[in-house]
Amino acid sequence: MLMAFISWWYSKGWLARAVTILDSLEKSIDYFSLPLLIKTWFAPFRQIDAGRLVNGSIEQRFRKLVDRTFSRIIGAILRTVVMLAGVFYIALRALLGLLMLVFWAALPILPIVFVILTFSGWMPHFNLKIPEIKIPEIIKMNNKTQIPRGQR
Amino acid sequence: MNQDFNYNHLRAKKSRITVVMTPMVRKMMNLGRFLLAILTIYLLLVGSSLMWACLAAISALTILLWWWKLELHRLAPLNDGTVEGNLASNILGRLPRNPNSVDIAEAALKASGGMFIVSRFGFGQEVFKNLAEIPQNSPKDIWRSALEMQRKLNTKTISGSVLVLAIIRNFPAHEKFLAHFNLDFRDLTEGVVWHDHIFSLIDKISQPKQTGGIARDWSFGWTPTLNQFGRQVNTNSIRVASELPQYREIIAKMIDKLSSNGQKNIALIGADGVGKTTVVESFASQIMDGRNNIPSELRYNQVVILDASALISAAPGRGELEQLVNYIFVEAYSAKNIVLCLDNAHLFFEDAIGSADLSNLLLPILEAGRLKMILAIDQQAFLQISARNSSLANTLNTLQVVPANFEETLSVMQDEITILEQKYNVFYFYQALKTAYELSSRYIFNLEMPGRAVKLLEMSAAFADNGLVSSASVEQAIEKSMNVKISTAHQEDEKSKLLNLESLIHRRMIGQAPAVSAVANALRRARAGVRNRDRPIGTFLFLGPTGVGKTELARTLADVYFEGEDNMIRLDLNEYVGLNDVERLIADGADNPTSLTAQVMKKPFSVILLDEIEKAHPNVLTALLQVLDEGILRDTKNREVSFRDSIIIATSNAGSERIRELINRGYDIEKSEQIIVDDLISSNQFRPEFLNRFDEVTIFTPLKKSELLQIVDLIILGVNKTLANQKVVVKITDEAKMLLTEAGYDPRLGARPMRRVVQRVVENTVARKMLAGEVAAGSEILITAETIQSTIGR
Numbered sequence: 035m036l037m038a039f040i041s042w043w044y045s046k047g048w049l050a051r052a053v054t055i056l057d058s059l060e061k062s063i064d065y066f067s068l069p070l071l072i073k074t075w076f077a078p079f080r081q082i083d084a085g086r087l088v089n090g091s092i093e094q095r096f097r098k099l100v101d102r103t104f105s106r107i108i109g110a111i112l113r114t115v116v117m118l119a120g121v122f123y124i125a126l127r128a129l130l131g132l133l134m135l136v137f138w139a140a141l142p143i144l145p146i147v148f149v150i151l152t153f154s155g156w157m158p159h160f161n162l163k164i165p166e167i168k169i170p171e172i173i174k175m176n177n178k179t180q181i182p183r184g185q186r
Numbered sequence: 187m188n189q190d191f192n193y194n195h196l197r198a199k200k201s202r203i204t205v206v207m208t209p210m211v212r213k214m215m216n217l218g219r220f221l222l223a224i225l226t227i228y229l230l231l232v233g234s235s236l237m238w239a240c241l242a243a244i245s246a247l248t249i250l251l252w253w254w255k256l257e258l259h260r261l262a263p264l265n266d267g268t269v270e271g272n273l274a275s276n277i278l279g280r281l282p283r284n285p286n287s288v289d290i291a292e293a294a295l296k297a298s299g300g301m302f303i304v305s306r307f308g309f310g311q312e313v314f315k316n317l318a319e320i321p322q323n324s325p326k327d328i329w330r331s332a333l334e335m336q337r338k339l340n341t342k343t344i345s346g347s348v349l350v351l352a353i354i355r356n357f358p359a360h361e362k363f364l365a366h367f368n369l370d371f372r373d374l375t376e377g378v379v380w381h382d383h384i385f386s387l388i389d390k391i392s393q394p395k396q397t398g399g400i401a402r403d404w405s406f407g408w409t410p411t412l413n414q415f416g417r418q419v420n421t422n423s424i425r426v427a428s429e430l431p432q433y434r435e436i437i438a439k440m441i442d443k444l445s446s447n448g449q450k451n452i453a454l455i456g457a458d459g460v461g462k463t464t465v466v467e468s469f470a471s472q473i474m475d476g477r478n479n480i481p482s483e484l485r486y487n488q489v490v491i492l493d494a495s496a497l498i499s500a501a502p503g504r505g506e507l508e509q510l511v512n513y514i515f516v517e518a519y520s521a522k523n524i525v526l527c528l529d530n531a532h533l534f535f536e537d538a539i540g541s542a543d544l545s546n547l548l549l550p551i552l553e554a555g556r557l558k559m560i561l562a563i564d565q566q567a568f569l570q571i572s573a574r575n576s577s578l579a580n581t582l583n584t585l586q587v588v589p590a591n592f593e594e595t596l597s598v599m600q601d602e603i604t605i606l607e608q609k610y611n612v613f614y615f616y617q618a619l620k621t622a623y624e625l626s627s628r629y630i631f632n633l634e635m636p637g638r639a640v641k642l643l644e645m646s647a648a649f650a651d652n653g654l655v656s657s658a659s660v661e662q663a664i665e666k667s668m669n670v671k672i673s674t675a676h677q678e679d680e681k682s683k684l685l686n687l688e689s690l691i692h693r694r695m696i697g698q699a700p701a702v703s704a705v706a707n708a709l710r711r712a713r714a715g716v717r718n719r720d721r722p723i724g725t726f727l728f729l730g731p732t733g734v735g736k737t738e739l740a741r742t743l744a745d746v747y748f749e750g751e752d753n754m755i756r757l758d759l760n761e762y763v764g765l766n767d768v769e770r771l772i773a774d775g776a777d778n779p780t781s782l783t784a785q786v787m788k789k790p791f792s793v794i795l796l797d798e799i800e801k802a803h804p805n806v807l808t809a810l811l812q813v814l815d816e817g818i819l820r821d822t823k824n825r826e827v828s829f830r831d832s833i834i835i836a837t838s839n840a841g842s843e844r845i846r847e848l849i850n851r852g853y854d855i856e857k858s859e860q861i862i863v864d865d866l867i868s869s870n871q872f873r874p875e876f877l878n879r880f881d882e883v884t885i886f887t888p889l890k891k892s893e894l895l896q897i898v899d900l901i902i903l904g905v906n907k908t909l910a911n912q913k914v915v916v917k918i919t920d921e922a923k924m925l926l927t928e929a930g931y932d933p934r935l936g937a938r939p940m941r942r943v944v945q946r947v948v949e950n951t952v953a954r955k956m957l958a959g960e961v962a963a964g965s966e967i968l969i970t971a972e973t974i975q976s977t978i979g980r
Binding site: 038 | 196233237238241243245253256394396399403404405406407408476488499520521522621
């Protein structure tokens with residue numbers, strides 16, 4: 035049973051874990067609408083002023099062009115923000131996923147390692163240095179603080 | 187194929203772990219991890235090396251949980267022909283080292299598939315366990331059958347449902363056993379498919395959909411006005427429609443047409459109930475799922491159903507309405523992601539209450555074909571609109587949605603009952619679905635399949651017995667709503683009535699015992715469930731002279747058994763002598779409520795009297811051939827009207843002279859039926875194929891004097907009933923009765939002369955005495971021979 039488990043863990047199990055990570059990345063890409071946003075990066079936002087003007091004067095046409103360009107700029111800004119957020123999030127998830135795959139390889143050994151550490155009694159030491167804070171010179175008179183005359 | 191069970195098989199061991207790790211256990215493990223994590227942090231802060239032990243425990247729990255999630259809870263079968271390799275893990279893990287048949291049965295019942303079959307088909311757990319204990323169900327036999335069944339049904343594993351089937355199949359008299367539950371083995375295999383289908387739906391729902399994300403609609407326009415007058419189709423439900431081959435084809439064509447460069451419109455044409463709206467919902471679901479291979483032009487589009495009544499009420503004026511609709515269309519087109527759906531599209535093409543003719547506005551838009559539109563419309567309505575506007579028919583890309591067949595309807599019902607069970611808090615047996623299909627096809631005419639079957643299922647929920655809807659509930663639903671009798675007679679008073687039907691009829695009708703007996707036997711066969719259900723209850727042709735009781739028998743039968751003469755449908759066929767009268771016979775009820783088909787649709791369980799049938803036009807007789815043979819007739823709207831719950835009695839005076847001649851020559855009329863029938867055929871009064879379709883051709887003999895004497899009693903009884911309010915009783919002496927009989931006897935004319943004499947003598951005498959004040963309330967009027975002589979003498 036143990037051999038079967040280990041065999042599964044380091045073959046099909048690892049693959050299954052990788053598949054779930056890829057699924058979650060796919061879900062994230064869909065959530066941030068990345069393919070759609072790339073395709074419609076500079077499209078007018080919500081089709082505002084996207085329609086064509088028929089039989090309009092030059093002034094009306096120019097105004098339409100300006101409005102549509104403005105709509106495109108707003109759309110492009112919003113889309114860029116979302117895409118950047120999405121890319122950042124997905125990159126983070128991908129990194130975590132990679133770490134997870136590495137962790138997967140180590141996980142079966144960890145219980146043994148932790149048991150050994152328990153019996154060894156070893157504990158990690160953390161040197162927590164609190165940095166000195168410089169404060170302005172204070173005149174102390176009878177343990178009271180006093181602000182110098184010139185600074186009152 | 188190895189039919190032995192190996193307890194130590196690797197897959198069996200894994201299954202046992204799976205069974206131990208129930209949802210509660212897994213919850214506890216997760217809680218344990220959380221608490222250990224907190225403890226770890228604490229131990230770290232205090233500097234205890236026990237922290238490592240906690241981490242070891244957390245790691246171990248994590249390994250177990252991940253192993254369960256990724257392998258154990260869906261242990262794949264090995265497909266190696268062994269029991270352990272193919273048995274579902276939730277059953278495999280429950281089996282002891284040397285399982286006996288009861289252990290196997292109990293393990294099967296603990297699995298959802300086993301419980302599903304046993305409860306849906308109404309067997310009950312105890313009955314099933316008893317079946318498992320028979321000698322033919324040794325563990326080896328069960329495994330052998332189960333492996334065979336798995337192969338035949340092509341299921342992934344030997345699930346609980348397959349195991350239940352195997353155990354039942356090993357029972358030698360399993361067909362008889364299943365017949366007791368109104369089932370056959372094919373129904374059980376259908377149950378396995380149904381259960382697997384439910385799990386595949388659950389799988390489908392649990393898979394994440396690709397819906398385009400948070401910024402999906404940023405490239406599409408706003409549609410505030412459309413949202414006010416339209417309803418976006420729900421894309422979250424997984425409908426079975428997309429699984430039906432017919433609907434899959436239709437949806438594929440819709441996707442093709444609406445993403446093509448041509449006219450982007452679809453007209454879904456079909457009767458009410460075929461599932462046009464369901465097809466639209468499935469279509470909306472498909473195009474909203476990014477996993478499907480949908481053309482980019484149609485992907486993530488929203489299907490919005492326009493509400494005709496909301497539009498009309500918001501803009502009652504003609505100009506206003508067109509302006510509003512035009513505005514909505516412009517909004518939909520500008521948004522670029524809208525597929526507009528006009529449900530009951532005929533409301534937009536005709537001027538009536540609740541609808542408006544917008545053809546002038548719609549036609550150019552449809553012809554331009556740039557706005558994506560779906561029109562759902564009834565077949566008849568489409569033909570009428572096309573007749574008025576032929577360019578409309580040419581513009582639309584039509585797709586026919588035909589009524590579902592039995593298998594498709596069953597699939598739809600299986601999915602719909604999960605909603606109905608939640609809504610009405612009931613449980614449907616499988617048998618109820620089959621009965622719903624059968625009875626809805628007979629009795630529900632305003633919808634087609636699968637809508638009519640689903641409607642009947644919904645009606646049946648009100649007749650559930652302790653929350654259980656069975657075939658009986660479905661029958662009750664039809665009986666109460668259609669006023670028919672479908673189930674076999676089970677109440678004592680009805681059984682008593684049926685067994686004594688002849689004497690009950692003879693209380694109102696004298697003589698003609700063979701005819702009375704024939705009709706009573708037909709009813710008894712029907713109510714005992716013995717007859718052929720694909721024909722009318724009985725079809726009779728009564729031949730004989732006038733006034734001998736042919737019509738009276740039909741009326742009496744309606745009164746005695748069909749709860750009143752109102753439940754008799756009478757057609758005088760001397761009014762159907764013209765060539766065009768066939769149309770009157772089968773007219774739609776809305777146009778002619780007195781047509782035969784309209785009346786039978788309203789009252790399927792009735793006596794149908796076709797009087798003077800020899801006078802009908804030959805075309806009318808031809809139309810009636812199908813009724814007599816198969817019990818159905820199509821009306822002018824092509825709906826199949828069922829006559830299979832009616833008794834049909836046709837009467838005719840044809841052959842009366844021949845009957846009298848044979849009687850005078852001393853022939854026994856009951857044995858001379860064939861001579862009379864031959865005469866009718868040779869004289870071309872009836873075609874042989876017409877006469878041949880009746881269950882019985884019964885000759886009514888002229889009334890004898892002794893029978894007329896009894897009729898006098900009946901007539902006097904009727905007179906006394908009329909006078910009952912005034913508390914006056916008429917009595918008649920025996921001598922007076924003899925005189926009346928002599929005066930009213932005419933073998934050519936039957937009982938009618940007798941009735942006229944009684945009216946002249948008895949009723950006139952009573953009327954005169956009452957008006958002259960000679961009779962007070964509570965008194966008796968005695969009709970003597972002298973009274974009669976004096977009256978007849980006048």
